[in-house]
Amino acid sequence: MTNLSKRLISQDWFPLLLVTLVGALLLAIISNSFLSAYNLFVMLRILSVTSLVALSQMLVIAIGQMNLAVGAIGGLIAILFGGMLEVYGLPIGLAAAVGLLLGLAAGVLSGALVAYTRISGFIITLALLFVFTGLNLGITLSIPFYKMPQALKDLYDSYLGPIPSILLIPVLAAGAVAGLLYYTRPGRHMLAMGGNPAAAELAGISLSRTTIFTHTLSGGLAALAGMVAVARLGTAEPTIGADWLLPSFAAPVIGGAVLEGGYVSVTGTMIAVVIIVLITNGLLLARTDPFYVQFFLGALILATVLFNRWRSSVNVASPETTSGRP
Numbered sequence: 001m002t003n004l005s006k007r008l009i010s011q012d013w014f015p016l017l018l019v020t021l022v023g024a025l026l027l028a029i030i031s032n033s034f035l036s037a038y039n040l041f042v043m044l045r046i047l048s049v050t051s052l053v054a055l056s057q058m059l060v061i062a063i064g065q066m067n068l069a070v071g072a073i074g075g076l077i078a079i080l081f082g083g084m085l086e087v088y089g090l091p092i093g094l095a096a097a098v099g100l101l102l103g104l105a106a107g108v109l110s111g112a113l114v115a116y117t118r119i120s121g122f123i124i125t126l127a128l129l130f131v132f133t134g135l136n137l138g139i140t141l142s143i144p145f146y147k148m149p150q151a152l153k154d155l156y157d158s159y160l161g162p163i164p165s166i167l168l169i170p171v172l173a174a175g176a177v178a179g180l181l182y183y184t185r186p187g188r189h190m191l192a193m194g195g196n197p198a199a200a201e202l203a204g205i206s207l208s209r210t211t212i213f214t215h216t217l218s219g220g221l222a223a224l225a226g227m228v229a230v231a232r233l234g235t236a237e238p239t240i241g242a243d244w245l246l247p248s249f250a251a252p253v254i255g256g257a258v259l260e261g262g263y264v265s266v267t268g269t270m271i272a273v274v275i276i277v278l279i280t281n282g283l284l285l286a287r288t289d290p291f292y293v294q295f296f297l298g299a300l301i302l303a304t305v306l307f308n309r310w311r312s313s314v315n316v317a318s319p320e321t322t323s324g325r326p
Helices: 003-010 015-029 036-062 070-084 093-117 121-138 152-155 165-183 187-194 195-201 207-232 243-253 266-285 292-319
Strands: none
Touching: 003 015, 003 036, 003 152, 036 070, 036 165, 036 207, 036 243, 036 266, 070 093, 070 121, 070 207, 070 243, 070 266, 093 152, 093 207, 152 165, 152 207, 165 187, 165 207, 165 266, 187 195, 187 207, 195 207, 243 266, 243 292, 266 292
């Protein structure tokens, strides 16, 4: 066995990769429609949004917090993006830049409230979920923006070879997040804060600054997801983001993230997004009631959390772990 193969097998996300391949193979055997060009294109379109949502939540999990407002931020930016295009006729690039800045601003607000009030991020982001959702519904009166530029739809439907061009956004975002977490000082500060906030503070890491920075990035990724969702649907729907909460936690948790913070896996999270998309697509191909999708995802999260807790207890109890070996 080569060194490359050994390194691949030793990765925490390798079992997830095997599950993904086996799942895709089973779906291909069960349904002739699974490998059709149309079905693969639909799955990739869903993947382009879900992966950004998962990365947004994963960053906040890395510091030992959670962002319940990911979907609300994405939904608010989606309708603001759509409004800028339909009502004010802004160019797509300019509207996207403004939308991204607004998402970052929403993240700054969230992070600052958590950092300076010392109130649990759960409570703060829960409150902001309703604040941003209320703004969304107040601005739109629950009426979508329908008249999106044809250029936006053409951009979303374009290809780079056999791959939809829109997939470049989550791929580049995942690469940037991985580079940030593992090769930069701010990223190391985030993981250190999640692993042990008291020790991180004693080491000179500003917990307030790290919290604001993390939530800002999370808001920016949520904004990107919202705007990609508008391009995917061809309309700016007030309901965008309403069903993002479950997958936003499912992908990082299934991907191996420690909910207490300190460890996340970008590769594992992206593979978990593929698993979620496969589950959703498989249930639809089997003509299962779509409402059961949430049941299966919730059960999968519960099973993953229980497994991770069991694995942690086994590692703590093992002589190899307690012997002090790195």
